[in-house]
Amino acid sequence: MSRILEETDRLKALGWCGERVARDPVNQPMINNWVEAMGDTHPAYREGLAPPAMVQVWTMRGLHPAPQPDDPLHAMSAVLDEAGFTSVVATNCEQTYHRALKVGELLTVRSRLSDVVGPKKTSLGVGWFVTTESTWFSGEEPVATMLFRILKYQPRPQAAAASPITPVVSRDTAFFWEGTAAGQLRIQRCEACGRLRHPPGPMCPACGATSMGFVVSEGAGTVYSYVVHHHPPVPGKRLPFVVALVELPEGVRVLGEFLGESVEIGRPVRCTFVRVGGFHLPAWEAAA
Amino acid sequence: MTTLPPLSIEVTPTLIVSTALATRDFQDVHHDRDAAVARGSKDIFLNILTTTGLVQRYVTDWAGPSAVVRSISLRLGVPCYAGETLTFTGRVVSESVIEVVGTNSLGAHVTAEVTLA
Amino acid sequence: MSAAIVGIGATEFSKDSGRSELQLAAEAVRAALADAGLSPSDVDGLVTFAMDANAEIAVAREVGIPSLTFFSRIAYGGGAACATVQQAAMAVATGAAEVVVCYRALNERSGHRFGQVSVAAATAPTSSGVDNGWHYPMGLGTPAATVAMAARRYMHEFGATSADFGRVAVADRRHAATNPNAWFYGRPITLDDHQASRWIAEPLRLLDCCQESDGAVAIVVTSLERARDLAQRPAVVRAAAQGSGPDQYVMTSYYRDDLTGLPEMGVVGRQLWRQAGMGPSDVDVAVLYDHFTPYVLMQLEELGFCERGAAKDFIADGAIELGGRLPVNPHGGQLGEAYIHGMNGIAEAVRQVRGTAVNQVAGAAHVLVTAGTGVPTSGLILAPG
Known part of the structure; x- marks a missing residue:
């Protein structure tokens, strides 16, 4: 621990360091690549x-980064690695842009270590938060700054992050999940008497037939009831979230997460599908 | 309170790789599935520069081309792996500040504040 | 029925028992036998919940019960509570056993907590696992959330409010406040406290949800004939019934025509009234299963104490509190005393019948007890012998 604190003091005392000059000036082809990949259609970027x-x-730093021993984040990470805090996750990134950059400007960046805080207990394990600041210059003019914070942590032996729950599938219900994978909300239909049923089962409760087909629902219904779940945590969900029981015009009810903003009984919704652990689960969004 | 229309982005392997390259981030976890799995991840995942770019796009799509982005402040949450759907929602919290949340099936991938001039 | 409850026993109710569930079970069984004036060698039957983690043979070993001629388990969580006594009574009636002890022991707070999402329940390779696949993956995976879905619809159809649910909690906590064995002894709440408590699963607040407890309860059942020679005044099992309803699921019977009732409890109630030859107006004390407050209102309606949708009016003037028209859960219920999966409610009913309860209702001649709601369930009517 004293080694971590010593290195923190040393690197902070260095102040701004780790200067790096951009490989290329700001240029249109790289901007074009970026907007194409991001799907950004902002006209000014053209x-x-x-x-x-x-x-x-x-x-x-590119595909073959040159060693940069005076980069403060690099130096601090090495010390924390030695102390056993080997895993890393970025927690914060705050960028401020002083002005727009134009094609032709050549940028330089300098960084400094601003803070190292720890050891802290986190949900991932015990670790240290390392914060660096960077400033970009065009010539001598600062044009943007960034605060970047990482957590260097010691992974817990069983950091078994709860994985989301997926449905148990039986021979009787496989058609439903094959349907959702194909973007269809399938409702079981008895081939003998035509009765629709959800959740599905192997034998028609009305006529006793075991020959089952399905219809594909339009996926438009109304909220019959709902729950806003606040506690406890549910694997794969961010709290709070809404689960809605939706009544379909086909005469069945189907339950799924409600993805819209405001929920109420009677609200028209339409079916969508969310991918969870290889399954496509039915979910609901507000109908226009 | 004004809310932004949600935007859902299918996070395909192609999106992850093309944005990683376009942001010049060549770390293997953003383009090599085997390497990502070997490092304990489920699959390749979005890099931070892309998350920043997508947050910016979400806000400027809504605000229009005359808006000037002054700052973007991100808090990072769960990773965004290939195969996820990343859904952005946003609300205007003051005259120039927009709060953006990007969620996927694992939870909140990013919580951001974007300040416009 | 010609059976009676002749002994009750329990451990203390806590948040961390500091001992194994098996030890809790053995202690409660011994206490119940001592209460009855029986010894382990008198016991030839054991009944428990399918969910109980202690095998009948393990309990028999610890307590020193030499042999068993009858052992049985009832499924569906807390819905099993009163059905354990029904099983025991049937065993006694048929001669399968003479003295049957029903038990339930759990470290539900310090050990496996039911209020958390159960991945095991959601992934079981059974028909129940498949059933859960329509709910758990979508995020509906806790008991509170499953009840909240029905409660929201109930509010919508009948205009009930969160405060109406809160009155159940206020009554339970008032009763627990004067019960030294209750976890919330000396700690009553007001309706404002209820309304200020945080959301768990809207429309349910923290104070709509029962406790999580460590503890055990055991109940000794034998024939009425033998009961007359034992230490305590017998609590006669006047009626005992199980019930499941149409399109029944465990906690998620959301595909029936109506979400605002508990038809499985209706099935139980109709049998109880018929067996006992009486109706709701003859009940002096009701011990209603109260893991979540909304289902107490629905039970009052389903069992015929009031019209559908009228429970909020029925309870508005304190009818379910001590001194009211129908005192409910004088021990404080599972919100106030402890959550022993409904078995502590049966013990309270026995004390009311004996006239030895701490919050005794004078002249309690007919005591109704119900088991878990939202699941296939059971009920009892006990009367002094």
Whole structure:
């Protein structure tokens, strides 16, 4: 621990260091690659203005990064690795853009270590939060800054992050999940008497037949009841979330997470599907 | 309170790889599935520069081309693996500040504040 | 029925018993036998819940019960409570056994907590596992949430409010406040406290949800004939019944025509009234299963104490509190005393019949007890022998 604190003091005392010059000036082809990949159609980016969020891209170290011993984050990470805090996760990134960048400007970045805080107990394990600051310059003019924080932690032996629950599938219900995978909400239909049923089963409770087909629902219904779940945590869900029981015009009810903003009984909804652990689960969103 | 229309993005392997390359981030966990799995991840996942870019896009899509982005502040949550659907929702919390949340099936991937000039 | 409850026993109710569930079971069984004036060698039958973690043979070993001629388990969580006594009474009636002890022991707070999402329940390779696949993966995976779905619809159809649910909690906690064995002894709540408590699964608040407890309860059943020679005044089993309803699921019977009732409890109630030759107006004390407050209102309706949708009016003037028209859960229920999966409610009914309860209702001649709600369930009517 004293080694971590010593190194923190040493690196903080260095102040701004780790200067790096961009490989290329701000240029239209790289902007084009970026907007194409992001799906961003902002018209100014076609005309020589760089997307603000691209600032860090210009000074990335590239495919074959040269060693940079005076980079404060690199140096601090090495010390924490030695102390057993080997895992890393980024927790915060705050970028401020002083002005727009134009094609032709050549950027330089400098960084400094601003803070190392720890050891802290976190949900991932015990670790240290390492915060660095970076400033980008065009010539001598600062054009953007970034605060970047990582957690270097000692992974817990059983950091078994609860994986989301997936449905148990039987021969009787496989058709339903095959349907959701194909984007269909299938409702079981008795081939003998035509009765629709959900959840499905192997034998028609009305006529006793065991020959089952299905119809594909339009997926439009209304909320019959709902729950806003606050506690306890549910694997794979962010609290609070809404689960709705939806009545379909076909005469059955289907339960799923409600993904919209405001829920109430009677609200028209339409079916969508969310992918969880290889399954496509029915879910509901507000109908227009 | 004004809310932004939600935006859902299918996070395909192609999206993860193309954005990683476009942001010049060549760490293997963003393009090599075997390497990502060997490092304890479920699959390849989005890099931070892309998350930042998508948050910016979500807000400027709504605000229009005349809006000037002053700052983007991200808190990072669960990873966004290939195969996820990343859904952004947002609300205007003050005249120039928009709060954005990006969720996937594992929970909140990013919680962000975007300040417009 | 010609059977009676002749002994009750329990451990203390706590949040961390500090001992194994098996030890809790053995202690409660011994206490119940001592209460009855019987010894382990008199016992030839044991009944428990399918969910209980202690095998009948393990309990028999610890307590020193030499042999068993009858052992049985009832499924569906807390719905098993009164059915254990029904099983025991039937065993006694048929001669399968003479003295049967029903037990339930759990470290539900310090050990496996039912209020958390059960991945095991959601992934079981059984028909129940398949059933849970329509709910758990979508995020509906806790008992509170499953009840909240029905409660929301009930509010919508009948105009009930969170405060109406809160009155059940206030009554339970008032009763627990004067019961030294209750976890919430000396700690009553007001309706404002209830309304200020945090959401668990809207429309349920924290104070709509029962406790999580460690503890055990045991109940000794034998023939009425033998009961007359034993230490305690017998509590005669006047009626005992199980019930499941149409399109029944465990906690998620959401596909029936109506979400606002508990038809499985209706099945139980109709049998109880018929067996005992009486009706709701003859009940002096009701011990109603109260893991979540909304189902207490629905039970009052389903059992015929009031019209459908009228429970909120029925309880508005304190009818279910001590001194009211129908005192409910004088021991404090599972919200106030402890959550022993309904078995502590049977013990309270026995004390009311004996006239030895701490919050005794004078002249309690007919005491109704119900078991878990939202699941296939059971009920009892006990009377002094």
